Amino acid sequence: AQSVSQHNHHVILSEAASLELGCNYSYGGTVNLFWYVQYPGQHLQLLLKYFSGDPLVKGIKGFEAEFIKSKFSFNLRKPSVQWSDTAEYFCAVNGYNKLIFGAGTRLAVHP
Amino acid sequence: NAGVTQTPKFQVLKTGQSMTLQCAQDMNHEYMSWYRQDPGMGLRLIHYSVGAGITDQGEVPNGYNVSRSTTEDFPLRLLSAAPSQTSVYFCASRRDRDEKLFFGSGTQLSVL
Numbered sequence: 001a002q003s004v005s006q007h008n009h010h011v012i013l014s015e016a017a018s019l020e021l022g023c024n025y026s027y028g029g030t031v032n033l034f035w036y037v038q039y040p041g042q043h044l045q046l047l048l049k050y051f052s053g054d055p056l057v058k059g060i061k062g063f064e065a066e067f068i069k070s071k072f073s074f075n076l077r078k079p080s081v082q083w084s085d086t087a088e089y090f091c092a093v094n095g096y097n098k099l100i101f102g103a104g105t106r107l108a109v110h111p
Numbered sequence: 112n113a114g115v116t117q118t119p120k121f122q123v124l125k126t127g128q129s130m131t132l133q134c135a136q137d138m139n140h141e142y143m144s145w146y147r148q149d150p151g152m153g154l155r156l157i158h159y160s161v162g163a164g165i166t167d168q169g170e171v172p173n174g175y176n177v178s179r180s181t182t183e184d185f186p187l188r189l190l191s192a193a194p195s196q197t198s199v200y201f202c203a204s205r206r207d208r209d210e211k212l213f214f215g216s217g218t219q220l221s222v223l
Contacts, residue, residue, distance in 0.1 A: 009151070032209045043201075044154075046211040090153055094208050097161050098169060099144065103153040 002027045002095040006102035013081050013109050021076040021105050023091030032094040033074040035065055036101075039087045047089075050074065061085070083109050113137050117202045117215030124192040124222045132187040132218050134202030140213070142205045143185040144169070145177065147198040148217075154201065160185055192222045 007022040025031065032051040036044040048059025055067040065076045074091060086109045091102040115136045124130060136143065144159035146169075156169030160179040174196060176188040185204075189196060202215040 006153075034211070036212075043214045043216070044212070049209065049211065051209040097142070097167070097208060098156060098159060099205075099208075099212065100156060100170065101146070101154040103151060 002093060002098055002100050004091055004093050004100050004102035006089075006091055006105050008105045009103070011105055011107045013107070015083055015109055015111055016080045017109075019076070019078040019081050019085070019107070021089055021091075021107075023074045023076065023102060024072050025074065025091075025093040026072060027093060027095040029095060033065075033067060034092040034094070034099075035059065035063070035074075035076050036090045036092060037087045038090065038104075044090065047076070081107075081109050083111050085109050115202055115204055115213050115215040117200075117218060119218060120216065122218060122220050124189075124220065126192060126194060126222060128192050130189050130192065132189075132200055132202070132220075134185045134187065134215060135183050136185075136204040136213070137183065138204065138206070138213065139182060140204035140206050141182070142208065143179065144203050144212075145175070145185070145187045146201045146203065147171065147196075148201060149198050157187065157200075194222045196220065197222045 003026045005024045034049045035047040038044045050057045050067045058064045088104045090104045118133045141162045145157040146154040155171045158177040160166045200218045203212040
């Protein structure tokens with residue numbers, strides 16, 4: 001069965017610190033991979049996506065993610081976080097038409 | 112362009128009552144889906160559809176029914192509400208499997 005695991009449930013960082021959020025998935029076939037962000041009181045917004053080609057994907061607001069097929073991973077990174085990055089981050093995997101989300105990681109960035 | 116329209120925004124039900132959450136999109140998207148969002152559990156897929164007349168179960172389909180008679184509409188029915196169905200429900204659509212989701216504004220449902 002298709003599943004997504006996000007290992008960090010809560011992350012607290014200071015501004016300018018580097019960020020890496022883990023995402024692992026299980027699915028035997030071709031996948032499309034996504035990271036979404038949900039700011040307080042708002043809908044989910046797409047940060048970036050991968051479906052083929054260069055495994056290093058760049059998204060909005062300075063975020064990037066690397067697809068490592070051998071590790072079934074799609075970790076999200078940002079070199080220097082800002083207070084405005086405080087939000088909940090969701091990894092999502094699309095296998096055969098089903099788009100499944102991870103449980104999310106709450107990021108709090110302190111000034 | 113209205114996007115994804117979801118109604119109602121808030122609903123309180125008593126255990127055993129039935130109701131339908133409405134979802135409509137005007138973007139001619141083939142893919143539509145229903146999720147529930149609960150604290151610490153992310154979004155869990157209830158049912159989804161890849162086109163009119165085609166529906167399938169997601170991760171947590173029990174207690175919910177859907178139908179897709181038109182491309183635009185994808186209602187979610189709660190047959191006999193239970194307190195475990197207290198949640199925030201989101202309808203979402205997308206043009207294709209590698210495209211981003213467009214979300215409705217959500218329905219906050221409480222079952223007493």
